[in-house]
Amino acid sequence: MLPHPDDAFDRSDDFQDLPRPRPLGHLRLAAKLAASAALIAGLSLVARDRAVAPEPPQSWSEPPRAAEGARRAMAATEPLLTLRDDAAELPPQPGPTRWNSGNGQREDSVSQGAFDMIEAPYLLLTATDAGGRAEPGASLFVTLVRRAADGRGLSVIRTGERGIVATTLGSFETVEATLSAAGKRSCTGFRSLDLKAVAIDGWLCGILGQAPEPRSVACAIDRITLAGRVTAALGADALTGASACRIEEAAAVPGDSTGSIAVAEAPTKNNTAKTRRK
Template identity: 50%
Template sequence: MPGGAASGLADANSPPFVPSAAVAVRPALPVAASAPRYRLDDPDALDEARIEPARINPSSGQREDGLSQGRFDASEAPYLRITIGEGPNPPASLFVTIARRAADGQGLAVLRTGERGLIQTKFGPVEILEATLSGPVTRVCTGFSNAGQSGLSPLAPRFDGWLCAPLSQPPEPRAIACTLNKLVLNGQASANLEAAYRVFENRRMEGCAPAVADAPRREAAGETGSISKRQIRHNEAKLRRTVQARP
C-alpha cells in the first residue's frame, strides 16, 4: 500500500452493512449554545468546511463535533467527513464505526471493504480502511480512526471519518495524513488542550502542500484531498500564456 502503510485485505465481497434494531445508532442530542471547538485550516479550498452543531453521543455520553467538506453526491470532487469526540471511545472495529456513522443521518451503506493499514499523523497512529460507500452515488473512500490506537496522548482528540477522492479512486494514505494536518482548534478549548495542540502542530506532516506545477498530475491520480483556488488560478494563467504564445 502506498505511503508505507502496513496493509491487509479485508473481505472484499462482504455484503452491505445494515444496522439491526439491536445496534441501531440513536441520533446524538444537540448541545445548546455550544460553539464549535474544531475547524479545518484550509483557506485555499474551493469548498469551505462546514462545522456541524456539537452533539452528545447517547452511547458514550461524550461530546462530539462534526466537520464536512464537499458533497458525497458530487463524485467529481473530494468529500470529507470527520467526527471528533472527547474521552475514550467504546471499543469497535473501524468497519463497524464507518457503517454506523454512514447510516446515522447520512443514509449511506457500506457495500464492501478493501485494504486496511496504519499511517502516522501529527496526532499519532491512525488506522485506515478502504470502503465503498453507496447512497445517491457509489464512491470508493478511505475510512480512518485513531480511537483504538494505543500510546495516544490523553489530550489527543479521538476522531473517525472518511475521505473520498474524485475519479472513483481511493485517496492515497498520505492524503489522509495531510487532511488531518488541517484539523485545528477553534478557540473553544482549555489551556491544557491548547498546550497539547502546540505539540501536535510541531509534528505536522511535511510536504503536504504540493508544488503548484505538480498539482494537476496529483489531482488526476487521486492523490490530493482537496482542490485549491491557488491550483485553479495557476492553471488558468498557464492556459492564457499558451493561447497568447500561439502564432
C-alpha cells in the same frame, strides 16, 4: 350362672360417666369464625378501594442538574474541531453538536463536499470528547457504518486494505472502504490512535471514482484545528508530529526544482559558448 335380662339394659351409671357437650365452646368457635370472615371482607374492601382510587397528585420539581451538565453546556459554544479552508474550492460545513445519552460524550463534526459531487473530494471529520477516559471503543468498520447511516443515507458495502498514516495529530488507522447510496465512491476511512483527550474519525473520498492517496488523507487531517481547551489538554508535543503530507512535500520539492533547473541551465550555457565562438 346367666345374667338377669334386666341387667343388660340397666346401664344408667355408665351414661352418667360420659362427658357432656359444652354449648359455650361451640358459641366461641362460631364467634371466632365470624370475626375472621369479617376481617377478610374488610381487607378485601380496602384493597379494592386503593386499586380503584387515583393516587394523590404529587408536586413537580425541577430534576437535579449536576455541575458537569453546566460545564458541558458552556463548552458546547466552542466546537471541538474546525477545518481550515486554505486552498479549498468548497467551504467546510460544520455539523450540529451532539451528546451521547449513554456515556455523556460530545460529538462535533465538519464536512467538505458531498457524496453526489464526484468531481470534488468528500471529507467528513468527527471529534468525540473522550473526557480523559481510556475506554475501549468500537472497531473502525463499526464506526464508519454508524457515521454513514447517521442521517446521511449511506452504507459501507466493502472494505479493503488497512494501514497507518502519520499526521501532525499522531498516527491514524486507515482502511479502504466503498460507500454506496445512489452511486458508489471509493474512500479511505480513518481513526486516531494516539489522541487521548479527543478521538477523531472520518473518511476521505477521492474524485471520479478514484481512491485517495495516503498523502491526501494525511494532508486532510493536517488541516484540522482543535479547540483551545482540547489543545491545552493534549499539550504542544502532541501537535508537532511528523506528517506524511509534509515529509512527501519536502522530499518532492527539492528533487523537482534541482532537476529542472540543472536540465534547463545546461543547454543555455552551451548555447552561450557557441555564440561567443562565432
